Amino acid sequence: MMQLTPAQIQKVKSTAPVLAEHGATITRHFYQRMFKHHPELKNVFNQTHQKSGNQAETLARALWAYATHIDELGALGPAVAHIANKHVSLNIEPAQYDIVGEHLLASIVEVLGDAVDTETVDAWTAAYTQLASLMIGAEKKLYDGADWKGFRRFTVVRKVHESGEITSFYLKPVDGKPLGDFKPGQYVSVKRYIDALGYDQPRQYSMSDAPRGDHLRISVKRERGNAGASPGVISNVLHDGVGVGDSVEVTAPAGVFTLNTDKHTPVVLVSGGVGITPMISMLASLTQDQKARRIVFAHGCRDGSVHAFKDWVNQCGAVHGNLSKHIYYEALSEGDVRGVDYDAAGRVDLSLLVDDELVATADFYVCGPMPFMLVQKQALEHLGVDASRIHTEVFGSGMLD
Numbered sequence: 001m002m003q004l005t006p007a008q009i010q011k012v013k014s015t016a017p018v019l020a021e022h023g024a025t026i027t028r029h030f031y032q033r034m035f036k037h038h039p040e041l042k043n044v045f046n047q048t049h050q051k052s053g054n055q056a057e058t059l060a061r062a063l064w065a066y067a068t069h070i071d072e073l074g075a076l077g078p079a080v081a082h083i084a085n086k087h088v089s090l091n092i093e094p095a096q097y098d099i100v101g102e103h104l105l106a107s108i109v110e111v112l113g114d115a116v117d118t119e120t121v122d123a124w125t126a127a128y129t130q131l132a133s134l135m136i137g138a139e140k141k142l143y144d145g146a147d148w149k150g151f152r153r154f155t156v157v158r159k160v161h162e163s164g165e166i167t168s169f170y171l172k173p174v175d176g177k178p179l180g181d182f183k184p185g186q187y188v189s190v191k192r193y194i195d196a197l198g199y200d201q202p203r204q205y206s207m208s209d210a211p212r213g214d215h216l217r218i219s220v221k222r223e224r225g226n227a228g229a230s231p232g233v234i235s236n237v238l239h240d241g242v243g244v245g246d247s248v249e250v251t252a253p254a255g256v257f258t259l260n261t262d263k264h265t266p267v268v269l270v271s272g273g274v275g276i277t278p279m280i281s282m283l284a285s286l287t288q289d290q291k292a293r294r295i296v297f298a299h300g301c302r303d304g305s306v307h308a309f310k311d312w313v314n315q316c317g318a319v320h321g322n323l324s325k326h327i328y329y330e331a332l333s334e335g336d337v338r339g340v341d342y343d344a345a346g347r348v349d350l351s352l353l354v355d356d357e358l359v360a361t362a363d364f365y366v367c368g369p370m371p372f373m374l375v376q377k378q379a380l381e382h383l384g385v386d387a388s389r390i391h392t393e394v395f396g397s398g399m400l401d
Helices: 006-014 016-037 039-043 047-052 054-068 073-089 094-115 118-145 233-241 273-288 310-319 356-361 370-383
Strands: 152-161 166-173 187-194 199-206 216-221 247-250 267-272 295-301 323-329 363-367 390-392
Touching: 006 016, 006 054, 006 118, 016 039, 016 054, 016 094, 039 199, 047 054, 054 073, 054 118, 073 118, 073 187, 073 199, 094 118, 166 233, 166 247, 187 216, 187 233, 199 216, 199 233, 199 273, 216 233, 216 273, 267 273, 267 370, 273 295, 273 310, 273 363, 273 370, 295 310, 310 323, 363 370, 370 390
Parallel strands: 267 295, 267 363, 295 323, 363 390
Antiparallel strands: 152 166, 152 247, 166 216, 187 199, 187 247
């Protein structure tokens, strides 16, 4: 990996305030420019996030972080691992970094105009080359360790409605070859061609079961769209247009939000909404091993109609004495039975669940909507849980800070 000169490092760091102010404008211009010259890349990027501006804002934050930490790349380790896994799940190739670099650097010049001089462009060219080399190296290690590379065709062999919003898809590889293993908490990318768009679209979905060897299970929430948000293109296609016998294309498992199966200490699984899916994978793995670790399972949902995996979690609680479950409904309906359907009304309150043993020794895994995760993370920190034992899942390129 090429090394930047001290002058180049200082030049890049000096642009951080500019990126903080104009970064989103640069990245929006970049995506428009790149897709104009390379429309085939629409098959890779989430076009819903393009329309909402989320992708541009995420990239702008990443560029700002890189400029800020250009002289201490070790601080970017967690972000690099997160993004590298996301890229591998999308089958990003090294040659695509050249395309991105060309249009990103051109966008910086075109948006900032006379405000950017030759020395700054040269410094950012060197910085991008360094970043691309770093990411390509990290991604190569992941590709080399994966059970397969790129997209592999799978057949839907079973489809189960888990709640009013979530449906599980059981997937078996068409080639009949072994699947290998995965770490509980990881996700795969699922790709389908969208007739209305005219190109493929991939989306990431967590596995919702322990490794079984011959099939994968993903559980997908139907994103209907509300409060100004667009309906989920792929989730609705999967729910309405993909049935038993149909096929999808799937990448090998990826992701850094994974259960540490080497430990014997307690585990607390905290989820909201569809964030339950990786927790079910973790819980299935924990209840089938022989360590008998203390397990606390806390889940919050709007009401009983969207409560997925209820019967299975109840069964686990009845069979495994080391598991305590705590289900929260924000709204109760006539017929909801406390202790069977739910355990408490309202929202997940970790202050009522976390005791001294958990504060001192447990690992906490948190997944759900961003506001939910921020609340839970802050609650755990307030209770005195060490940050190194709080693990969160964030889809996209962002990190939870």
